[in-house]
Amino acid sequence: MAEDRLSRRGGHMVISAALQRQLEALSDARGDDHRAARARLLEGAAASRAEIARLSDDGSVRWPVRSTAAALLLALDAPALFDNVERWARGDFRLGPGAPLGGAPLPSLRAERIAGAGPRVLPRAVELLWNERDRIDDGGVLALVLAIGELAAQGVDRSLAALAALVEEGDAFAAAAAAEALSRTGSRTAVAPLLGALGDASRDLGVRCAAATGLGLLRASEAAERLLALFVDPGTPAPLRVEVAVPLARIAGEIAVAPIVERLSVETDTRTVQRMVDALADTRALAALEPVRRLAREHPDGFVREAARGAADLLARRVSAR
Known part of the structure; x- marks a missing residue:
């Protein structure tokens, strides 16, 4: 029981090993497995909120786990916003369940709506791309990537890391879109993941082409x-x-x-x-x-x-x- 509770040592909050293992498993799960694991965690997450928040900011923890913890916090603190990120990515801008739904807006307009909700949406956008890709079509993927790119342009913490991770390990469509978005930030931190994708002969050709174009936009002498x-x-x-x-x-x-x-x-x-x-x-x-x-x-x-x-x-x- 002690392992599952929040404790303090020397004035510093200590994250329980049990909760960290649960969040690590959640960050690695995909599709229905991810959603089921999140539902189980949410049942008791309110009592562990402070601990989850501490883990989301712990630089010693793997970046995907920290992002997953931040997404879980959003689900706890702002469940409507958590749900809206997925709705907006799909192009559903209805004000309520009974409102009419026309044609889905362009990905750029969806991205504008998502990014306009502020930095809090970043971990949910990442979660949809990383763990719930089965719920999002290619237009939604592009909208989410563009939204992360807009957040990166605003200097939002972790947005560049999210794009880099998608370039390195995302599916072919998401990785190519992320390569373009990453290069358009103008950040020198974009060079390493783009070079890695370009030089990896096992990667999808579209990803390698996008990486080459991005390196040209950055005029990366390396x-x-x-x-x-x-x-x-x-x-x-x-x-x-x-x-x-x-x-x-x-x-x-x-x-x-x-x-x-x-x-x-x-x-x-x-x-x-x-x-x-x-x-x-x-x-x-x-x-x-x-x-x-x-x-x-x-x-x-x-x-x-x-x-x-x-x-x-x-x-x-x-x-x-x-």
Whole structure:
């Protein structure tokens, strides 16, 4: 019994091992198992509220457990808000059960509603993405990820960690969305999880492509070597090579010109050629100007020639402005 009660030692609150084990199990459970475990915990959680709050702020405890504890606190203190996060993620903005329901709002509008409720919703949003993905469709996932991104932009504690965790371990759709949201925060803490996802050949291709794009948005110099290696490796999947071209150009600049031009000499897909022309413009390098102008004059596809002319004009302005 003593193990299950809140105690104090030296003026500091001590978290019971039994409660911590229960919260760890809750944080690891998924779907119906998670909901059943949460219902059992909520039956006696009011008596342990102070202990749960202490655990949610304990930096020595694993981040998923702390987040689960914070979500449980929200369920205790504001059950209507706890339920509303899921409703809003689904696009249900009705004021009551009898109100009419039209078409679901866009994920961006759902995200605005969720984030507008304030920092308290973060652990519930994470719980839905992590433990109750079975209740949320892809539109809801995107809404929740965008909401976490908005909270991160507001400087809300743990929101960046939530996005990073989703990039590293979320399902393919959630991880790709989180990679984009994480890169848009502009935070340097985004670089490590994005680099990890990009370099992991076992990850979904969409996640790796999103990570590459995100690293380009961040202009992360640490990524230049890995991006270049992927671009020149014949074993790199074609969609990833195409996606890597622009971030490589943005980060590596003139160093990227030669490998991109070499690839253009053997590339036959017109969309891929246009993408690499855009990449050459993003190098802002004088060495890229003549290859782009040559494509504008000589490429057999009219769309490519038009794209190259636009890229040549843009590149010329960028070079002269340096």
